[in-house]
Amino acid sequence: MRVLVLTSSTGGGHDMRARALNAWIESCSTESAPLHATIFQTLEGTHALYRFGVFLYNFIQRRIPAAHRVYFPFLELAGFHRNASRILGRRRFLGLVRKVAPDLVVSTHAHLNHGYFTLARRCLSHNLPCATYCGELSGGYGFSRHWVNPGADLFVGADPDTCAAARNLGQDKRRIWNGGFLLDPSFYAPAPSVEEMHSFTQDELKLNPEDCLIVLSTGANGANNHLAFLKSLARQREKVQVVALCGNRNRVIHDIERWGRGQDVVTVRPLPYFNRMHLLMHCASAIVARPGTGTTSEAIMTGCPIIFNGCGGIMPQEALTLEFARRHGIDRIVRRACELPGIVSAMRSDGRETARARERMQALQPELRPGDIVDRLRDLVRTPGPSASLAP
Numbered sequence: 001m002r003v004l005v006l007t008s009s010t011g012g013g014h015d016m017r018a019r020a021l022n023a024w025i026e027s028c029s030t031e032s033a034p035l036h037a038t039i040f041q042t043l044e045g046t047h048a049l050y051r052f053g054v055f056l057y058n059f060i061q062r063r064i065p066a067a068h069r070v071y072f073p074f075l076e077l078a079g080f081h082r083n084a085s086r087i088l089g090r091r092r093f094l095g096l097v098r099k100v101a102p103d104l105v106v107s108t109h110a111h112l113n114h115g116y117f118t119l120a121r122r123c124l125s126h127n128l129p130c131a132t133y134c135g136e137l138s139g140g141y142g143f144s145r146h147w148v149n150p151g152a153d154l155f156v157g158a159d160p161d162t163c164a165a166a167r168n169l170g171q172d173k174r175r176i177w178n179g180g181f182l183l184d185p186s187f188y189a190p191a192p193s194v195e196e197m198h199s200f201t202q203d204e205l206k207l208n209p210e211d212c213l214i215v216l217s218t219g220a221n222g223a224n225n226h227l228a229f230l231k232s233l234a235r236q237r238e239k240v241q242v243v244a245l246c247g248n249r250n251r252v253i254h255d256i257e258r259w260g261r262g263q264d265v266v267t268v269r270p271l272p273y274f275n276r277m278h279l280l281m282h283c284a285s286a287i288v289a290r291p292g293t294g295t296t297s298e299a300i301m302t303g304c305p306i307i308f309n310g311c312g313g314i315m316p317q318e319a320l321t322l323e324f325a326r327r328h329g330i331d332r333i334v335r336r337a338c339e340l341p342g343i344v345s346a347m348r349s350d351g352r353e354t355a356r357a358r359e360r361m362q363a364l365q366p367e368l369r370p371g372d373i374v375d376r377l378r379d380l381v382r383t384p385g386p387s388a389s390l391a392p
Contacts, residue, residue, distance in 0.1 A: 001034070002101060003021075003102055003105075004037075004120070005018045005037055005040065006040055006105065007039060007040070007041060007108045007112070010054050011058070014108045016184075017294070018108045020183050020184050020185075021108070021370070022037040024371055028371055028374045035374070042093070043109075046087075046088065046093050050089070061219070061315065063312075065314065066312060066313025066315075072316040075111070076145060079146065081111045086115070087116070093119060097119070097124065098123060102120070104130075104377060105130045106131045106377065107132050107133070113146070113147070114149050117151070130152050132147065132152050133156045133373070134162055135181070135293045136158065137320060137321055138159070139165025140320065141319060141320075142316035142318070143320055150171060154376070154377075156182075157176065157177070158178075158293070160178055162178075180372070181300070181301065186278040188369050189278065192279055196279075197209065201283050205269050206269070208241065211240075212285045213241045213283060214240055214242050215245065216229055216230075217288060217290075217295055223290060225312075226246070227256065227259060229242075229288065229337050230260075232341055233341050233344065241266075242267065242268045242269070243271060256268060281299060282302050286305040288334070289308065291319075296324075303361045305330075305332075307334060308321075308332065311334070311336060
């Protein structure tokens with residue numbers, strides 16, 4: 001089975017889920033039933049205008065998140081990729097489709113599951129199975145109408161509320177399935193032992209495994225408020241250990257290292273791109289992150305308390321995550337850097353609250369694993385035709 005996975009780097013969640021799907025497809029592949037996935041950065045890989053749109057989206061996210069309250073409604077109204085005949089760069093996309101010759105097309109992005117599905121079907125077969133995976137955690141304002149394509153064979157939602165939102169927007173309920181979180185396989189591995197966590201914290205991070213450890217997260221596009229948070233913690237004399245994730249932004253690493261020299265209150269370890277988030281989040285007392293679905297889902301799977309970073313305003317898509325968090329009592333948020341020391345101080349003084357936060361996170365873990373999603377996608381191919389995914 002050959003799977004073409006459509007994604008785009010608007011934010012980091014779409015690519016994260018595409019990579020996760022690829023990893024699970026590889027892990028489920030056998031000699032008797034081989035599976036192979038091809039990931040395509042669809043917007044960036046087809047036309048310069050779409051590449052600029054991705055750049056603009058990410059620039060707004062890094063600099064002025066609240067401005068997405070203008071950009072998001074514009075994209076909702078424009079619907080650039082719903083009509084196949086109006087999609088720019090069609091020849092390049094069709095050339096890829098012919099080369100890959102997929103048995104199945106999966107989109108992890110709201111703007112790639114309409115016109116691109118139509119183009120792929122016109123190129124190969126009108127019965128080519130097409131599916132959408134949506135990682136949003138709630139419906140309402142911020143849930144794009146473009147997630148729903150009634151002509152798709154399957155809509156996989158991360159959460160029951162995601163599936164309900166799709167049904168409310170017109171998706172046939174028989175083609176909707178709650179598949180849980182689509183995350184890297186490491187997040188479904190057994191939790192590390194206390195010895196493993198202590199060894200990692202002490203030997204690799206050079207930190208005290210017995211003390212409070214806060215992780216400052218950054219998205220794939222480098223959006224962060226690391227220095228503001230660190231300076232605020234230092235001003236309040238909040239003695240704490242911090243791991244600052246910096247992605248591929250060497251300038252951020254340099255600035256944090258320079259700031260941290262001679263600090264007697266905050267011990268900070270800036271890290272470049274880090275691929276062992278499962279282990280780090282198990283060791284952390286809490287993670288500070290934008291209200292994205294990816295990090296929130298990872299925090300739930302590791303039971304890591306999360307503090308949402310709302311500095312600069314909340315994007316409509318992030319409002320969905322905050323609504324989910326509010327319903328489940330995990331909605332701690334800082335809207336200014338000066339608010340973080342108070343939350344950290346409360347965590348350190350009351351270990352019971354941290355334990356309760358971990359319990360609330362763990363209670364939200366879905367029953368299904370991404371391997372179940374792969375099985376469901378395989379069923380679409382085994383039973384070809386537009387009605388293949390109709391659930392009993």
